[in-house]
Amino acid sequence: MTTHDPGEALEPVAGNGLLHRRLFLTGGAATLGAAGLTLLTARHARAAVPPEVPQWMKAPGAPLSAYGARSPYEAHVERMVGSQPGTTGSGGSRTPIEHLEGIITPSALHFERHHSGVPEIDPAQHRLLIHGLVERPLIFDMEALCRYPLVSRIQFLECSGNSAGNNAPEPAMVSAGAIHGLISCSEWTGVPLAILLEEAGLRPEARWLVAEGADAAAMSRSVPLEKAMDDAILAIYQNGEKLRPEQGYPLRLFLPGWEGNMSVKWLRRIKVTSQPAMTKDETSKYSDLLPDGKALQFTFPMAVKSVITSPSGGMLMQGPGLYQISGLAWSGAGRVRRVEVSADGGRTWAEAALSDPVLPKALTRFRMAWRWDGGPAVLQSRAVDETGAVQPTRAALLAERGAQYRYHYHAIQSWRVTESGDVVNTYA
Amino acid sequence: MRRANAVDLRIAAAARAGATAVATLVSALAAAQEGPNLGVVATPEQVAAWDLTILPDGSNLPPGRGTAREGAAVYMEKCVACHGREGAGQPNDRLVGGHGTLTDAEPVRTIGSYWPYATTVFDYIRRAMPYTAPQSLTADETYALTAYLLYLNGIIREDEEMNAETLPKVVMPNRDNFVNAYEPR
Numbered sequence: 001m002t003t004h005d006p007g008e009a010l011e012p013v014a015g016n017g018l019l020h021r022r023l024f025l026t027g028g029a030a031t032l033g034a035a036g037l038t039l040l041t042a043r044h045a046r047a048a049v050p051p052e053v054p055q056w057m058k059a060p061g062a063p064l065s066a067y068g069a070r071s072p073y074e075a076h077v078e079r080m081v082g083s084q085p086g087t088t089g090s091g092g093s094r095t096p097i098e099h100l101e102g103i104i105t106p107s108a109l110h111f112e113r114h115h116s117g118v119p120e121i122d123p124a125q126h127r128l129l130i131h132g133l134v135e136r137p138l139i140f141d142m143e144a145l146c147r148y149p150l151v152s153r154i155q156f157l158e159c160s161g162n163s164a165g166n167n168a169p170e171p172a173m174v175s176a177g178a179i180h181g182l183i184s185c186s187e188w189t190g191v192p193l194a195i196l197l198e199e200a201g202l203r204p205e206a207r208w209l210v211a212e213g214a215d216a217a218a219m220s221r222s223v224p225l226e227k228a229m230d231d232a233i234l235a236i237y238q239n240g241e242k243l244r245p246e247q248g249y250p251l252r253l254f255l256p257g258w259e260g261n262m263s264v265k266w267l268r269r270i271k272v273t274s275q276p277a278m279t280k281d282e283t284s285k286y287s288d289l290l291p292d293g294k295a296l297q298f299t300f301p302m303a304v305k306s307v308i309t310s311p312s313g314g315m316l317m318q319g320p321g322l323y324q325i326s327g328l329a330w331s332g333a334g335r336v337r338r339v340e341v342s343a344d345g346g347r348t349w350a351e352a353a354l355s356d357p358v359l360p361k362a363l364t365r366f367r368m369a370w371r372w373d374g375g376p377a378v379l380q381s382r383a384v385d386e387t388g389a390v391q392p393t394r395a396a397l398l399a400e401r402g403a404q405y406r407y408h409y410h411a412i413q414s415w416r417v418t419e420s421g422d423v424v425n426t427y428a
Numbered sequence: 429m430r431r432a433n434a435v436d437l438r439i440a441a442a443a444r445a446g447a448t449a450v451a452t453l454v455s456a457l458a459a460a461q462e463g464p465n466l467g468v469v470a471t472p473e474q475v476a477a478w479d480l481t482i483l484p485d486g487s488n489l490p491p492g493r494g495t496a497r498e499g500a501a502v503y504m505e506k507c508v509a510c511h512g513r514e515g516a517g518q519p520n521d522r523l524v525g526g527h528g529t530l531t532d533a534e535p536v537r538t539i540g541s542y543w544p545y546a547t548t549v550f551d552y553i554r555r556a557m558p559y560t561a562p563q564s565l566t567a568d569e570t571y572a573l574t575a576y577l578l579y580l581n582g583i584i585r586e587d588e589e590m591n592a593e594t595l596p597k598v599v600m601p602n603r604d605n606f607v608n609a610y611e612p613r
Contacts, residue, residue, distance in 0.1 A: 085519035086510060087559065116556060130467070131475045138467030139474070148464055199463045210481045216562050218480055218555035226612050271481050278484045278545045280552040284537070287606065293530040295542070295602075298610035404535055 010322075010369060014350035016343035016377050019322075019369035024353035079109055080178055089117025090217075092159065094181025097328060098312045102355075103154070103363040105184035107239050112246045113159050113182065115281075116217035119266055123250040126214065128234070132272035135201030142236075142250050148191040151233060153256065155361045156185040156330045158302045160259035160286060160407040166394065167403050171425040176312035179425065180413065183330070185363035188254050189237035193270075194229045202272060210277045211253050214268035221262045222276035223255065227300070231256050234267060257332030257361040258300045259407070261286055291402035302332035304391050305410040306339055306366070306383035317421035320374035325352070329364045331385035338384045339366040345378035345414065345428040346393070352381070360386075377417040378428045394427055482551040486596025489550065493591040494572025496579035502569050503576055506558045515539075515580050520559075524580045527601065540581025544606045546598035550574045550590075571595070 010019040048054035070077075077099040083091035093112040095105055105111075112118075123142045131137035162182035165172050172179065197209075202225070209228055213219040223232070235243060235254040243249040248265030255263050261281055276282065276298070288296040306329035311317060329336045335358055340349040352366040366381065383391045392400075394411040414428035482488050503515075511517060515524030515538070526536025535541075539549055554570050556562050565573070575590040584590070584598060 090559075116559065116562065129470055129475065129478055131470060131479065136467075137470040137475050139470045140467050144464075144466035147466055195463045196467070199465055199467060212480065212555075216556070218562070220481065220551075220555065224610060224612060269478055269480075271479065273481075273483065275483060275485075277481050277551070278548050280548055280556075283545065283548055283606070284539075284543050288609075289530060289535060289537070289542075291531065294605050294607050295530075296609040297606045298608055300610060403533075 010371070012371075014342065014344075015348035016375075017371040017373055018341060018343050018348075018350045019371060021351060021353035021368060023369045024355070024367045077109070079111065080175075080181060087117075089114050092161075092182060094177050095184050096175070096177040097181055097183065097307070098176040098309050098315070100309070101326065101365070103185050103328070103357075103365050104239065105186060105363075107186065107241070107244050107247070110157075110184040110186060110238070110244070110247055111159065111182045113161075113260065114215065114246070115219050116215050118246045119215045120245065121214060121250060121266060126250050126268065128251060128268060128270070130196060130200045130270045130272070132209070132270075133203040133206040133274060134197075134272050135203065136199075138196070138200050140196070145191055145234065145251065146236060148195060150189050150236075151192055152187055152189040152237075153233075154185065154187045154357070154359050155254070155256045156183060156302075156363050157254075157260045157263060158183040158330070158332075160261065160299070160302065163305075163409040163411075163413075164406055166409055166411065166413070166425075166427075167398070167406065169403075171427050173313070173424055175314045176307055176309050176413075179313070180307045182260070183328070183363070185330075186238045187240065188233065188235045189240075190233040190235035190251075190254060193232040193234055193253070196234070197225075197228060197272070200272075205274045206272045208273045208276050210271045210273055210279070211262075211264040211267060212269040212271075213248075213264045214266040219261075219264055219281065220277065220279045221264055222273070222279065222282055223253075223262055224298075224300075225272070227255055227258065255300075257302060257334075259286065259302060262300065286407060288401070288407055289404045291404070299408055302330075303408060303410040304331040304333065304336070304383050304385040304389045305329065306336075306381040306391060307413045308341070308379050308381050308415060311379065311417065311423045312415055313423060313425045315423045317372060317417060317423065319421070320372050323370045323372055325368040325370050325379065327352075327366050327381050329354075329366055329381070329383040330362065331383065331387075331389065332361060333389060334360045334386040336364040336366075336383055337386045337388075339364075340382045340384075341366075341368040341370075342380045342382070343370055343377050346380050346382075346412070349382065372417065374419065374421075376419055378426060379415045379417065379423075380412050380428065382412055480551070480555050482547045482554075484545045484547050484596065486547060486592060489547070489592035489595060490567045491592065492567030492571050493589050494568050494570070494575050495589050496572070496576040496584070496586045498568075499572035499574070499576025499579075502565070502573050506561075506565075507573070510559060515577060523577055527582075530602070530605070538581065539577050540583060540601065542602050544600055544603045546574070546578060546583075546595055546600055549577060550595060 079093035081093040095111045128140045159182035252265045308327040339352045352368040355365040397411040416426035510520040526538045526541035529536045578584045
């Protein structure tokens with residue numbers, strides 16, 4: 001290990017201490033370790049340092065287990081649950097993205113959005129009916145569906161109501177997950193919907209399908225047939241195991257890159273139609289009211305977006321020095337092409353390192369080295385996707401849409417670092 | 429338990445033929461309109477029993493009828509606890525009023541001020557309401573509740589009967605303000 005401060009050799013690339021991303025590129029790992037970049041995490045009071053031998057080496061450990069559980073020291077990493085008045089199962093719970101790294105969301109921390117609780121479904125009794133404008137209405141049981149050719153893809157799911165809190169006139173003093181936690185990313189495995197629709201035989205006038213869940217709300221959304229025949233799957237597995245009940249066990253529609261509400265959970269029925277059904281959740285909700293009173297409907301794709309997860313709201317800097325900025329970027333249009341980071345509120349920008357894998361319609365992890373001098377700073381990230389779409393500023397987004405748009409908020413997030421080291425949400 | 433089956437054999441055949449990716453197999457199957465064909469053909473009775481979807485043209489609306497007067501009684505028994513007297517809202521969604529507020533700083537989105545289709549009211553009540561006992565209302569009760577909410581919003585008369593013929597003909601005040609943003613590729 002080197003004894004000098006390797007940070008001296010690090011090249012500043014933008015204002016207020018941002019350093020070159022080479023630190024995170026191939027071969028840079030040794031430098032990174034030597035540079036002592038810290039990800040902000042909670043510090044434990046005492047360490048088992050030499051010459052002490054830690055207690056857990058002085059007796060055999062816990063027994064083998066049939067289904068694993070995380071360390072009790074990680075029990076604070078939880079979803080933030082918020083249910084509607086008078087209910088326990090309607091509402092949402094948000095992924096604590098500020099506590100996670102990499103791109104895969106643990107299934108137990110995948111965000112939830114339910115409209116009438118989580119049904120407990122016996123897979124032996126579950127059926128999928130495909131009917132409507134088809135030659136042959138078909139019923140499938142789960143055993144049959146599991147015998148179809150499966151595909152696996154790592155893709156994000158985002159509620160279109162994610163980040164809507166930043167529409168508020170004043171920035172909420174909350175964590176990254178509390179604002180942006182209706183985003184998660186999993187490996188989804190299932191049957192391409194196109195195969196089943198082809199077997200049922202689409203009639204020439206077929207243009208849409210209406211998907212319905214087996215929950216107590218019979219949640220229902222209309223989906224254009226083009227999407228169903230393109231990359232839609234009926235997901236059975238999430239991160240290698242069968243779907244969690246709160247993610248639609250035993251079967252969910254999964255529409256890559258589109259607003260999460262359309263990926264209907266507990267899928268029990270698909271009706272092929274010539275027109276959308278105009279369900280409650282595609283008219284009254286999930287439509288976007290514009291300042292002139294018009295409402296945009298069927299705004300399906302999730303736009304290019306990013307957020308710095310560390311440092312982020314509610315964290316406390318551990319004194320001046322080198323820090324690792326880490327965050328997530330994604331786009332419903334495909335791959336993330338580039339993420340830029342600013343430490344001076346958007347005056348100067350530098351390109352962050354993207355961690356492999358960079359997959360289409362998946363979360364992408366970006367990292368950046370930053371030397372914090374202890375002064376005030378405003379951290380921002382700005383993503384660009386493979387279509388060239390650029391994540392807008394909050395001011396630009398609100399100027400374009402007004403504050404009542406409610407869904408599809410995807411503006412640049414700003415975190416203010418104060419001289420005392422507090423990190424807070426801010427509108428820069 | 430994993431059984432040998434038609435799909436496994438297809439995968440094996442595809443692998444032998446040099447098609448290594450399942451995706452190739454999948455697209456081949458789709459292109460040939462040929463799949464494992466493991467679905468069971470549903471009878472018209474099975475489809476009818478499960479099909480809750482009402483289209484804006486009124487298709488699939490069930491037989492039955494109801495008026496606002498009848499709906500008021502159902503509402504007071506089964507809806508008022510969550511939606512307030514006469515749909516005023518609290519603790520859950522407000523259902524009535526807000527007309528002309530959509531361009532305000534604080535728009536009030538209700539069935540009357542925002543929803544573009546009356547059929548959606550019937551569809552949603554039937555599948556999801558009342559919250560604690562969904563799919564428990566009769567078709568007559570659902571038509572009556574729909575009529576009551578349309579009446580409270582000043583869209584139909586108190587004695588106007590809602591049924592499979594009349595409901596799709598109701599023109600909601602905000603219908604023309606919805607813009608379809610979806611562009612097929």
